[in-house]
Amino acid sequence: MSPASSTTPARRPGGRTARVRAQVLAAVRAQLVEHGYDALTIDAVAARAGVHRTTVYRRWRDVGGLLADVLDETSDDDWRPPDTGSLEDDLTALNQEIFDALTADPPITTALIAASFRSEEAARALRRLWQDRYTRCEPLVDRAVRRGEIPRDTDPRALLIAATAPLYHHLVLLRTPPDPRLPAQTARSIAKAAAGGAFSVSAPPAEARP
Amino acid sequence: MSPASSTTPARRPGGRTARVRAQVLAAVRAQLVEHGYDALTIDAVAARAGVHRTTVYRRWRDVGGLLADVLDETSDDDWRPPDTGSLEDDLTALNQEIFDALTADPPITTALIAASFRSEEAARALRRLWQDRYTRCEPLVDRAVRRGEIPRDTDPRALLIAATAPLYHHLVLLRTPPDPRLPAQTARSIAKAAAGGAFSVSAPPAEARP
DNA sequence: CCATTAATGCGACAACTGTTGCATTAAGAT
């Protein structure tokens, strides 16, 4: 049974199974808020949830599995990217969501990223999340093309990566103090770059030049 | 004594101290090449190096400390960013170095990033590395300004982050298969964006508009 | 209501991580 994947139906979805899951996931959040990622252990979560640690190992496998399930529980299957009427504002809103997720308390997203370096459960959940999110964001670029804001031959994925990567880079890897202007500034730069054809695929690659 | 910082002179830099360090760091590399980051433990390195694990704990504190010292050993104090004559080629060369570091065998850089989520030694070493590298790269942007390739009021750090963040995002966080075209493609996009004023600081921020 | 069986608890065990006090080795100064 893999609780990290809500697409796999539980064999016994009744009272105790659901209750244990709710208790455990609440314990994960509480432990993260009060003690941070370093203190997020199977034992700590089990004790806090009032269940046996064997139960947690059997259902969630590791800390990464717990975090993946917390993310799964809170994620919105109907999520769509912002649609504000302009590329810059769409990207700003998208970046603000990423910024909020990376600076949230409890820090579910940053904890999941941290866990992904040691837990296959976490790595798999992250991969699925990002694959899904980047795919769902492509219409945002298509809308900008239709509005005539950017060239028709813009590479949607390259634009989206360029717009979002600096947020992750600053907040997760560089660990710089969160600058609330970052979402808008990065969105503005990349929207302007895209309008100028920086992400057009028809431009010859640098290595094609003599 | 902190071996992770080469600026702190060892009290006994003689034969055995230097020899043990060389053996241990070689063991770190060999262990990473043959078994990957997950199997990089203090015990494994100590056994491989032929030293006692207490020695490793005392000198390096944790796996992060080991990786930081390996990085320190291989780093070039005289490193300067590329100077090819054009912003795009400079950024391409810089990105290629990052790409090579992130796909290298042994994967010292990616291991250090992974370790940085659990080891203060690793986090400190990474912070120092990136602070140093981004600072040393600023002349690359200054040269582009002097050549007239980009506006005078370009924000050097924003440009450098935009040019490099997608590499880290793809290779470290998204874990996408390394695309050898990525360094050049990202450099080309960002050089074009910069030329078009995407990183100028005088442009009004998005939130300043009504 | 009862039988079947999935989910959970229990307690023991093994492996791993990290530390400590004392002994030994060797670097460095005289």
Add this chain to the structure above:
DNA sequence: ATCTTAATGCAACAGTTGTCGCATTAATGG
């Protein structure tokens, strides 16, 4: 050559992580 002391080794210990076989509880179907 000798003395001082930093570096290292040894073996024991403690705590944490992860697993296992069996027992108990409770979800589910008939």
